[in-house]
Amino acid sequence: TFKENEVDPDNGLGGAVYLDAEKAVIDHSRFEDNAASKGGGIYSFFTGHTIVNSAFKNNGEDIHTYYEDNGSIIEDCGELNSILNDKMNITIRYNGLPITLNPQPIKGSASDSYFNLKDQGLVTPVKDQGSMGACWAFGAAGAFESAFLIATGKTIDISENNIQDLGLVYSPYGWMGNYEGGNYRTATSYFVSWLGAVNSIDDSYDELGKISSVSYSGDAYRAVDAVFVNIEDRAAVKEALTKYGALNLYVYGANSKDKSYNPQTHAVYNSKYRGNHYVTLVGWNDTYSKYNFANTAPGNGAWICKNSWGTNWGDEGYFYISYYDKSLNADAVGFKFENVNYYEKLYQNEFGGYDSFNKKFDTYGHVFTSEGGDILAAVGTYFEKANTPYKISIYVNGFISYTQDGISKHSGYECIKLDDYIAVNDNSTFEIRIKSSSAPIFQYSRLPAVEGKNYVIDSAGNFIDPAKENITVPVKAYTFKNPQISENIAKYYTTKETIFTVNNVLETDTLQISFDGKNMTMEIVNGSGSVNLGVLDIGPNKVYITYRNQTFASIIYIKPTINTEDIYTITIAYNTKLTLDNVKFYDSNGTPLENVSVVVKFDNKVIPDTVTGVNGSMPIVINAGNKIGTHYVDYANPTNNETARITVKILSRFSGNSNVNMYYFDGHIYKVRIRGANGNFV
Numbered sequence: 147t148f149k150e151n152e153v154d155p156d157n158g159l160g161g162a163v164y165l166d167a168e169k170a171v172i173d174h175s176r177f178e179d180n181a182a183s184k185g186g187g188i189y190s191f192f193t194g195h196t197i198v199n200s201a202f203k204n205n206g207e208d209i210h211t212y213y214e215d216n217g218s219i220i221e222d223c224g225e226l227n228s229i230l231n232d233k234m235n236i237t238i239r240y241n242g243l244p245i246t247l248n249p250q251p252i253k254g255s256a257s258d259s260y261f262n263l264k265d266q267g268l269v270t271p272v273k274d275q276g277s278m279g280a281c282w283a284f285g286a287a288g289a290f291e292s293a294f295l296i297a298t299g300k301t302i303d304i305s306e307n308n309i310q311d312l313g314l315v316y317s318p319y320g321w322m323g324n325y326e327g328g329n330y331r332t333a334t335s336y337f338v339s340w341l342g343a344v345n346s347i348d349d350s351y352d353e354l355g356k357i358s359s360v361s362y363s364g365d366a367y368r369a370v371d372a373v374f375v376n377i378e379d380r381a382a383v384k385e386a387l388t389k390y391g392a393l394n395l396y397v398y399g400a401n402s403k404d405k406s407y408n409p410q411t412h413a414v415y416n417s418k419y420r421g422n423h424y425v426t427l428v429g430w431n432d433t434y435s436k437y438n439f440a441n442t443a444p445g446n447g448a449w450i451c452k453n454s455w456g457t458n459w460g461d462e463g464y465f466y467i468s469y470y471d472k473s474l475n476a477d478a479v480g481f482k483f484e485n486v487n488y489y490e491k492l493y494q495n496e497f498g499g500y501d502s503f504n505k506k507f508d509t510y511g512h513v514f515t516s517e518g519g520d521i522l523a524a525v526g527t528y529f530e531k532a533n534t535p536y537k538i539s540i541y542v543n544g545f546i547s548y549t550q551d552g553i554s555k556h557s558g559y560e561c562i563k564l565d566d567y568i569a570v571n572d573n574s575t576f577e578i579r580i581k582s583s584s585a586p587i588f589q590y591s592r593l594p595a596v597e598g599k600n601y602v603i604d605s606a607g608n609f610i611d612p613a614k615e616n617i618t619v620p621v622k623a624y625t626f627k628n629p630q631i632s633e634n635i636a637k638y639y640t641t642k643e644t645i646f647t648v649n650n651v652l653e654t655d656t657l658q659i660s661f662d663g664k665n666m667t668m669e670i671v672n673g674s675g676s677v678n679l680g681v682l683d684i685g686p687n688k689v690y691i692t693y694r695n696q697t698f699a700s701i702i703y704i705k706p707t708i709n710t711e712d713i714y715t716i717t718i719a720y721n722t723k724l725t726l727d728n729v730k731f732y733d734s735n736g737t738p739l740e741n742v743s744v745v746v747k748f749d750n751k752v753i754p755d756t757v758t759g760v761n762g763s764m765p766i767v768i769n770a771g772n773k774i775g776t777h778y779v780d781y782a783n784p785t786n787n788e789t790a791r792i793t794v795k796i797l798s799r800f801s802g803n804s805n806v807n808m809y810y811f812d813g814h815i816y817k818v819r820i821r822g823a824n825g826n827f828v
Contacts, residue, residue, distance in 0.1 A: 149179055152180065154359045160182055162177055162186070181206055188211075190209070201224060208226045211229070213231070262428060263429055268292055270291040272462065276353035285396075288452055290337060291392075304345060307349045312358060313498075330477060331501065337372065338371075338559045342366055343369070371482035371558075373390060373481070396423070396478075398472070443468040451467055479558065493625065494620070499559070500588045507604060510579070511580060518627070520626070522625050525622070527621055531554070532555065536580060540579075542703075550566075578623055586619060602619055630650065634700060636703040636704075637705065643678055643679070644702065645679070646659070651693070655670050659692075684704045719798075719799050729766075739762045740761070772796055775795075800819070801821065
């Protein structure tokens with residue numbers, strides 16, 4: 147019998163029984179007067195369970211299960227108040243406390259021989275992690291707190307307990323395999339996925355506990371940028387310290403029992419071992435003597451670090467690590483608080499960040515569905531290197547609406563502000579597609595990847611769903627609340643003028659509208675108004691609306707009535723017959739034009755007997771024998787005079803066939819490449 151067991155009513159799971167990744171049999175048991183936010187009697191996550199012949203009474207929610215294993219059964223338990231085989235909505239997180247910038251001056255530069263943030267009061271106090279493996283959370287917290295202090299002038303104490311517990315395998319947000327320790331990517335994802343940062347008073351450090359009851363707090367600070375710096379690039383690390391503040395750093399754990407550690411000078415030089423411990427990097431000393439180490443280092447110079455073993459260890463909790471230490475080969479991580487726009491929602495497809503980059507794919511994306519209406523304002527992803535060119539494309543309800551090119555500011559996670567904000571209505575889809583140098587890959591999530599949303603595109607243009615192998619390619623979207631006074635529209639091309647309408651406008655009698663470089667004032671009557679935009683061009687037409695001191699774009703997408711399936715250029719080799727059967731005709735309502743005479747020209751000469759067939763198709767044949775060079779096929783729609791052009795490039799079958807001067811028997815080699823019918827070399 148399980149009776150009167152209770153956990154946190156706001157966040158606690160499993161008042162009596164908590165099952166996680168197990169095989170469980172519950173038979174002839176009684177659950178009475180138990181309480182939790184979910185599963186007052188039983189909470190089950192990724193578990194194969196058999197619950198039979200048991201009684202449940204007054205538990206609130208008797209049973210709550212997520213992602214049940216195949217074969218799980220619940221039988222002969224009476225009438226239950228339960229939620230079974232539930233799925234977690236990981237898509238949306240909401241913002242926390244607003245951040246007000248009040249930058250604190252950092253004295254010094256990367257060219258100085260000595261620099262220490264501690265001397266300037268720009269690091270937070272030393273903490274003690276105890277004997278368990280939470281160093282990665284403490285190192286990251288120290289970096290976050292320092293960056294926040296420098297950006298705002300405010301000292302905060304964030305919860306290392308929350309960082310650790312939400313990153314471990316026991317959390318639905320954690321990494322598979324993280325039973326105790328983590329890494330800098332786990333810690334970074336905690337911040338940029340808006341899991342935290344939670345104040346330590348709300349989730350105090352429990353050295354032995356590994357399950358946090360706090361999975362969301364409105365009294366938290368959100369980060370939107372994380373900077374990764376190659377620790378072997380000494381100049382770049384110094385620049386980051388003087389620009390952003392302290393950094394999370396991976397080292398070989400210095401301790402008094404280690405022969406590479408000198409307790410008199412509080413210094414470590416390790417020439418043998420890889421890293422096993424995270425600390426907070428706060429400065430450097432170029433002239434720190436190589437003889438201060440237990441084993442003489444190859445040269446002078448050391449990084450200054452804050453440890454998490456209390457103030458009784460080292461130099462009041464600090465120590466030196468040689469520039470030449472063997473463990474210094476992973477990225478150091480800092481945080482930026484330059485973009486502090488108070489985004490209201492974060493859409494995302496993972497909480498774990500990434501574990502590698504795949505150079506086979508340079509284009510990837512994700513399709514989200516708006517919940518409640520959004521103004522899409524920024525896009526987030528991971529970059530392998532700084533100065534990486536990228537292209538962001540936004541599709542609303544399947545139609546291209548916006549593109550933006552740029553160059554990554556740093557390695558790591560970057561939130562990219564869109565130059566134009568895009569309105570997305572409730573339940574509409576918005577797709578974010580990113581072209582970069584490589585795709586970030588995450589394959590250790592506890593939550594299963596969702597099929598049909600995430601994708602990569604290979605070199606042949608094929609869309610591949612990584613979720614089929616339980617892999618996620620991270621994409622995030624930052625939004626504001628959409629007042630939903632207008633709708634994104636997709637319609638076919640017409641010569642009729644388009645009237646743009648808004649509704650549900652409050653607290654104003656006019657709206658400012660901008661379209662095609664022209665500014666207009668829209669009069670509002672009873673909450674509605676309209677303006678004439680004229681005849682719109684094919685493709686996305688952005689109407690900019692300024693409402694409540696915010697400007698955003700509403701998209702009117704005009705679809706072509708001559709559909710070429712986006713094929714506008716075709717290349718063939720000389721003396722090749724070409725059949726064009728991809729073109730279809732529609733009227734302005736989207737109805738296929740069947741058995742209708744249309745005008746088709748080849749090199750400005752009319753092709754006779756061009757009548758559309760089934761579904762508006764209009765196949766034509768270009769006979770072989772046309773000259774090498776560029777030719778044009780032009781189409782005209784008789785219902786609205788829309789035109790379309792396909793360019794046909796005819797190439798010589800030979801390449802390299804130029805005249806050559808040579809002497810008799812001089813060993814000259816004459817090379818000619820041969821093309822096939824499709825213009826490719828054979």
